Amino acid sequence: MDTKSLTIKKETGFTTVLINHGEVNLLTNELILELQQVVAELNKDELNRAVIFRSSNPHFFSAHLDVTVINRREEGITGTANFMQLIDDVKNMNAITFAIVDGAARGGGNEFAMACDIVYGTENAVFAQPEISTNIPPGGQGSVQAARRLGRTRALEFLLTSADMDAPTAERFGLITRHVPSASLEQTLQQIVTPITFLEQRDIDMMKEIVDLAIKDEKAAIELEKKRFIERSGEDKTQYLIGKVLKHGAQTSREIHISELLADVAADVMQDMAQMKQ
Numbered sequence: 001m002d003t004k005s006l007t008i009k010k011e012t013g014f015t016t017v018l019i020n021h022g023e024v025n026l027l028t029n030e031l032i033l034e035l036q037q038v039v040a041e042l043n044k045d046e047l048n049r050a051v052i053f054r055s056s057n058p059h060f061f062s063a064h065l066d067v068t069v070i071n072r073r074e075e076g077i078t079g080t081a082n083f084m085q086l087i088d089d090v091k092n093m094n095a096i097t098f099a100i101v102d103g104a105a106r107g108g109g110n111e112f113a114m115a116c117d118i119v120y121g122t123e124n125a126v127f128a129q130p131e132i133s134t135n136i137p138p139g140g141q142g143s144v145q146a147a148r149r150l151g152r153t154r155a156l157e158f159l160l161t162s163a164d165m166d167a168p169t170a171e172r173f174g175l176i177t178r179h180v181p182s183a184s185l186e187q188t189l190q191q192i193v194t195p196i197t198f199l200e201q202r203d204i205d206m207m208k209e210i211v212d213l214a215i216k217d218e219k220a221a222i223e224l225e226k227k228r229f230i231e232r233s234g235e236d237k238t239q240y241l242i243g244k245v246l247k248h249g250a251q252t253s254r255e256i257h258i259s260e261l262l263a264d265v266a267a268d269v270m271q272d273m274a275q276m277k278q
Contacts, residue, residue: 003034007056013197014050014095015042024063025055027108029079032086039089049197049204052098052189053116061101061125062109070136080139083108087140090115096196096204100189101125101167102182111140114149117208118192119176121167122185127175130162148215149174198266244268 005021017038021031042051055061069079090097090112099105099113101121106128113119113127121127129142137143138159146155150173158165158175167179180188196204206228214221232238248254248264255261 003038005031006034006038008038010048013047014052014193015045015048016052016054018054018056019062020056024060024104025057025109026063026066027083027112028066029069029075029082032079032082036082036086036089039086039093043094046201048095049199049201050098050193051093051095052100052193053112054100055103057103058124060103060109061099061105062112063104064107064109064130065139067134070134070139083140087111087115094201094204098189098193100185101127101176102185104128104164106130106164107138107142108140111138111142111145113176114142114145115140120178120180120185120188121170121176122180122182123167124182125167125170126164127167127170128162128164129159132160133162146175195262195266198269241265241269 005019007018007020009016009018017035019025019031021028025031042048065083066079069076069083096118097116099116099119101113101119102124104126105113105121106126107130110127110129129138129146131138131142138146143155143159146158149155150158154173157163165173165175167176170176171179178188210221210225210228213224244265245261248261248268250261
């Protein structure tokens with residue numbers, strides 16, 4: 001992929017997208033188009049299970065949408081339409097998406113982060129939707145996501161004051177997934193991303209389908225979950241994996257250290273796969 005402001009690093013099962021665009025990672029139309037290109041290309045990669053969006057800027061994840069495209073001229077209409085489409089594109093990616101915020105994510109930058117499935121913020125992170133100070137609401141679903149995540153009163157405070165929210169508060173209020181200190185960020189990513197890389201795409205699709213439906217319709221989601229459980233219970237893969245977890249100590253006191261048990265299961269499965277390829 002030929003990009004000027006994005007560095008793409010592909011590893012087994014996941015991809016890191018590093019943003020480095022100007023002084024503050026402004027979401028210009030140029031950067032938006034590059035991000036759309038990368039998103040489209042990564043969606044074609046059938047082996048990619050996770051995408052991690054990060055910034056190489058020590059102060060900004062992304063400052064906001066380029067304010068010079070906020071107008072009703074032709075270039076402004078195109079730029080804002082591209083930005084709105086980018087938010088939908090990220091939300092609908094096949095892979096599980098992570099936004100790692102280690103600086104300021106305001107306006108469109110915060111909306112881009114919220115479009116990702118999982119958002120981690122360090123002690124250096126702040127989140128804000130300051131659009132009302134320029135006479136507009138957020139344009140990338142910021143007010144909608146704030147309401148869904150924060151509730152009415154906190155969303156109104158967040159949107160009407162334009163104030164920064166730090167990562168511990170954002171985690172406590174539900175705006176982001178987790179506050180992760182920068183010192184432990186790489187270890188946390190390894191612990192979370194590695195298991196995802198072993199999943200099939202249909203596993204990710206299934207869990208997204210159930211969770212997304214549960215937010216809209218609890219009863220319908222319960223029925224869908226039951227249906228998927230029954231369907232998969234009869235699959236050979238399910239019985240194979242149940243055999244592996246039992247082999248390595250499931251349903252015994254070894255479950256005290258379940259992460260070690262699951263790591264042994266993963267190693268065993270990989271060994272079987274390697275033997276099948278021989």
